[in-house]
Amino acid sequence: MSPQSPNTKSLVEVRELTKTFNGLTAVDHISFDIYEGEILGLLGPNGAGKTTTIHMLLDIVSPSSGNVLFGGKNLRHHREEILRQINFASSHIAMPFSLTVEENLEIFGRLYEVPHRKTRIEQVLEELEMTSLRSKLARTLSSGQMTRLSLAKAFLTQPRLLLLDEPTASLDPDIADKTRTLVREYQRRFACTILYTSHNMKEMEHMSDRIIFLNRGKIVATGTAQEITAKFGQRDLEDVFLTVARNG
Ligand SMILES: Nc1ncnc2c1ncn2[C@@H]1O[C@H](COP(=O)(O)OP(=O)(O)OP(=O)(O)O)[C@@H](O)[C@H]1O
Ligand SMILES: [Mg+2]
The missing domain is CATH 3.40.50.300 (P-loop containing nucleotide triphosphate hydrolases)
Structure with missing residues (x-):
């Protein structure tokens, strides 16, 4: 454009x-x-x-x-x-390290008051091909996986x-x-x-x-x-x- x-x-x-x-x-x-x-x-x-x-x-x-x-x-x-x-993602912003991927999304889902939170978290995990990472602690993610978690957080609220x-x-x-x-x-x-x-x-x-x-x-x-x-x-x-x- x-x-x-x-x-x-x-x-x-x-x-x-x-x-x-x-x-x-x-x-x-x-x-x-x-x-x-x-x-x-x-x-x-x-x-x-x-x-x-x-x-x-x-x-x-x-x-x-x-x-x-x-x-x-x-x-x-x-x-x-x-x-x-509005939502945002940045590779410089740390996500809560001691929580799993899913727990991170759960926390942000509550914070943002996302409607149909559980369903939306499932959708986002699938959209970002992260379902296999759902139980992984954030601190154990690679930087690419961390970026995807940051994007997942941002996508959560559409x-x-x-x-x-x-x-x-x-x-x-x-x-x-x-x-x-x-x-x-x-x-x-x-x-x-x-x-x-x-x-x-x-x-x-x-x-x-x-x-x-x-x-x-x-x-x-x-x-x-x-x-x-x-x-x-x-x-x-x-x-x-x-x-x-x-x-x-
Ligand atoms: N909280 C702050 N207190 C004092 N100075 C700040 C603060 N935040 C940013 N600055 C200063 O403002 C200027 C712009 O910083 P900013 O982070 O916006 O740049 P940027 O374009 O994002 O740079 P980069 O490409 O390095 O990320 C810099 O000189 C920085 O030192
Ligand atoms: Mg900058």
């Missing part, structure tokens, strides 16, 4: 969003939309402000200024109603907006590819909207309908991978990344 495509109804409108930590402006007056049903890639060097932006969309971090609108409603004023429609912060970090190419397929299949099946971060440029190109390029808290480019590559006069996204990261 490109910004010119007919389906540009905004699910999320981010307006002048800013976060300052003790004098450091991590996110600096950024404005962008996430269109209904798209996969939007959030790209940028280490410390660019990607995770902080995602955390503000989840209201884990309070913005210093600016607004997030979800379905036209302000996150600040409709927090509970909006957060029920969110309208899925935020994925480096879901394929530290995965081998085979498991990373399977994870991408799972996310794609899930998105097709449930027509959800996804905001996605990754440091893998090929993955960004393949997964994202559009990309927002952040550098030092500011948006430096928005568009399809081809549009951004053309804008910077580079061969591919990798070269754009190196140019931005090294020259600002």
Whole structure:
């Protein structure tokens, strides 16, 4: 989907969003939309402000200024109603280690008040091919299995907006590819909207309908991978990344 495509109804409108930590402006007056049903890639060097932006969309971090609108409603004023429609997965967030896969999903199912919880847990275990792992303790999972557990937790609520912060970090190419397929299949099946971060440029190109390029808290480019590559006069996204990261 490109910004010119007919389906540009905004699910999320981010307006002048800013976060300052003790004098450091991590996110600096950024404005962008996430269109209904798209996969939007959030790209940028280490410390660019990607995770902080995602955390503000989840209201884990309070913005210093600016607004997030979800379905036209302000996150600040409709927090509970909006957060029920969002979920997230990150390879950096630890799941309760001393519980089994199934117990983890049970805990999150209760926390999120998932309707028909037991049935939904079974469905998610099957969707992510995790039924054989159900009794395994989280601390004994491999990183690929842990990623799948994190995705399972996120899929549990069938969110309208899925935020994925480096879901394929530290995965081998085979498991990373399977994870991408799972996310794609899930998105097709449930027509959800996804905001996605990754440091893998090929993955960004393949997964994202559009990309927002952040550098030092500011948006430096928005568009399809081809549009951004053309804008910077580079061969591919990798070269754009190196140019931005090294020259600002
Ligand atoms: N809780 C915090 N307190 C102070 N500074 C923070 C905090 N969280 C993030 N920062 C700073 O904000 C900036 C942006 O961090 P953020 O984690 O959003 O970057 P990122 O784009 O996700 O980077 P990476 O690719 O390394 O994950 C960094 O300089 C970071 O040190
Ligand atoms: Mg990050």
